[in-house]
Amino acid sequence: MCGIVGAVSHRNIVDVLVEGLRRLEYRGYDSCGFAVIDDADVHHPIKRARTTARVAELAEQGKDFHGTLGIAHTRWATHGKPDTQNAHPHISNGLIAVVHNGIIENYEILRAQLKAAEYVFTSETDTEVIAHLVHQQYVAQGQQDLELAVRAVLPKLHGAYAIGVIAQDNPKTLIGARAGSPLVVALGDKEHFLASDALALAGRAHSMMYLEEGDVAILKAESIQIIDHAGQIAQREQKPMPPQSESVDLGPYQHYMQKEIFEQPRAIGDTLANISSFGPELFHADVSEWNQFDQILILACGTSYYSACVAKYWLEDIAGIPTQVEVASEYRYRTSVPNVKTLIVVVSQSGETADTLAALRHAKALGHSYTLSICNVGSSAMVRETKWSFLTKAGTEIGVASTKAFTTQLVALYLLAVSLSKRAGRMTPESEKQLLRELRHLPKALHAVLALEPQIIAWSNAFVKCENALFLGRGMHYPIALEGALKLKEISYIHAEAYPAGELKHGPLALVTEKMPVVTVAPKDELLEKLKSNMQEVKARGGKLYVFADQDTDIVSDEGIHVIRLPEHYGNLSPILHVVPLQLLAYHTACMLGTDVDKPRNLAKSVTVE
Structure with missing residues (x-):
């Protein structure tokens, strides 16, 4: 979602700001901008560039800018439509410039107060309130101390924020502050970020430092000072900077989403690398504490929620441990009955998902001490705030619609299920070896599924003519149907819904006509015969079935039934294989419709606001 970059140096930092925004493009945004001040310019004017186009256009707009101090931002619209007037940075009276991630919940009250004080608003955003408040304080204090002005404003802001602030008459100081949204300080050679x-x-x-809740950072080219929420000078642990992300070269692929779909064998292989047995060590857990919890609650949003729904089947069937799954954004707003012997599992690609982080903190406040994060980013807030963690090795995922992050989450959750099965004494040494062999075969099995792409492209020709689609699955493949429907609507904008196949006759069957394609996930499992009956209900009403079946399912192509066969049945790991053709179906349908596959409208990669 929204991204912040800031820098203070003795050199021109425009390229730092622009390149930083380029690296944040994967999060999703609908406008971007930067503002700089040049210490060598005697009048120190704030120069600003903003656009609703991509960062490349912003770079062109600001190619002649020069600045030794600056802030930059990619915006995903919350308050106010995506246009240039609402793009960050926001400037108050030519003196104060601000960028902001998060949401100020009481902005309407503050806006009214500022209007009464004769401040003029040029945007619809909550962020402009911050700029005017800082200006008001800064001027009231005689424009002597930008840090004190910012600190005086922060208690007035209700909600979540990470901000960067600069002042026109103070070209050597960059102020950062955070509460509820992540912000890091990076240390260079006589420059800071x-x-x-x-x-x-x-x-x-x-090197870098994570700001903690309530911190204010005062950055100059030669120094950094951090003030904590109590107003005291604080020290934060310095860590090495993460390595630069792997090449973003598309290679032979048309979009990042397609590239990432085809990277799944590698991503799963990397996630499973060096795993030779199952147990608490995979999750960095202490054995004595690992044996204390007796049920599980998984909290997640979006695609990660669907991975958790699959995991519920695994955990209860394989490990025999009671498991509940909740949408993170709902969990903390209801009265729940905490059981301190519950393991709280949070699942997130970025580890910064605001709703999931808030749900984790709520669970901890209720007394839950056993917490585990499954995440793709080791430096994320979620990993830092849980007792235990498992890092997937998906690598940077640029496409907004998650693919390889989802399948590696499934692998991690399966490892949790089999590790708890071992804890429960349900696993023999021989069965453990067999499970390890099956896991190591996954990348090869996925390559065989990806080879079905030409057949799936042929199906996409039919889907581009549709306005609606149904997805069906049973058992642990019902969440896979949900994920398939989500992918189709995310990137093609075709309305799609998923149901447990047995629910057809309880309502959705009324929607079935020859114009409604019905995508069916049909593995060879104990529910197959029931699923075939549900398919006959569709066929009898003139519906058109598109079936992803395993070998030896006796489902054959016929009038009204189109079948693509997966190379093999894979037992409990079948959901990981069956989701891949659904990803490809959504991708190629979107390509034929000409949508922006990697950056679908209104969506963001990392959702850092509620």
């Missing part, structure tokens, strides 16, 4: 994601500054600095 701010960012919402450390990867924006990889290769620019030698």
Whole structure:
């Protein structure tokens, strides 16, 4: 979602700001901008560039800018439509410039107060309130101390924020502050930086520090000072900068999403590398504590929620441990009955998902001490705030619609299920070896599924003519149907819904006509015969079935039934294989419709606001 980059130096830092924004493009945005001040310019004017186009256009707009101090931003619209007037940075009276991630919940009250004080608003955003408040304080204090002005404003802001602030008459100081949204400080050689994601500054600095809740950072080219929420000077642990992300060269692929679909064998292989047995060590857990919890609650959003729904089947069937799954954004807003012997599992690609982080903190406040994160980013807030963690090795995922992050989450959750099965004494040494062999075969099996792409492209020709689609699955493949429907609507904008196949006759069957394609996930499992009956219900009403079947399912192509066969049945690991053709179906349908596959409208990669 929204991204922040800031820098203070003795050299021109425009390229640092622009390159930082380029690295944050994968998060999703609908406008971007930067503002700089040049210490060598005697009048120190704030120069600003903003656009609703991509960062490349912003770079062209600001190619002649020069600045030794600056802030930059990619915006995903919350308050106010995506246009240039609402793009960050926001400037108050030519004196104060601000960039902001998060949401100020009481902005309407503050806006009314500022209007009464004769401040003029030029945007619809909550962020402009911050700029005017800082200006008001700064001027009231005689424009002597930008840090004190910012600190005086922060208690008035209700909600979540990470901000970067600069002042026209103070060209050597950059202020950062955070509460509820991530912000890091990076240390260079006589230059210092701010960012919402450390990867924006990889290769620019030698070390970094995570700001803690309520911190204010005062950055100058030669120094950094951090003030904590109590107003005291604080020390934060310095860590090495993360390595620069792997090449973003598309190679033979048309879009990042396609590239990432085809990277799944590698991503799963990397996630499973060096795993030779199952147990608490995979999750960095202490054995004595590992044996204390007796049920599981998984909290997640979006695609990660669907991976958790699959995991519920695994955990209860394989490990015999009671498991609940909740949408993170709902969990903390209801009255729940905490059981301190529950393991709280949070699942997130970025580890910064605001709803999931808030749900984790709520669970901990209720007394839950056993917490585990499954995440793709080791430096994320989620990993830092849980007792235990498992890092997937998907690598940077640029396409907004998740693919390889989802399948590696499934692998991690399967490892949790089999590790708890071992804890429960349900696993023999021989069965453990067999499970390891099956896991190691996954990349090869996925390559065989990816080879079905030409057949799936042929199906996409039919889907581009449709306005609606149904997806069906049973058992642990019902969440896979949900994920398939989500992918189709995310990137093609075709309305799609998923149901447990047995629910057809309880309502959705009324929607079935020859114009409604019905995508069916049909593995060879104990529910196959029931699923065939559900398919006959569709066929009898003139519906058109598109079936992803395993070998030896006795489902054959016929009038009204189109069948693509997966190379093999894979037992409990079948959901990991069956989701891949659904990803490809959504991708190629979107390509034929000409949508922006990697950056679908209104969506963001990392959702850092509620």
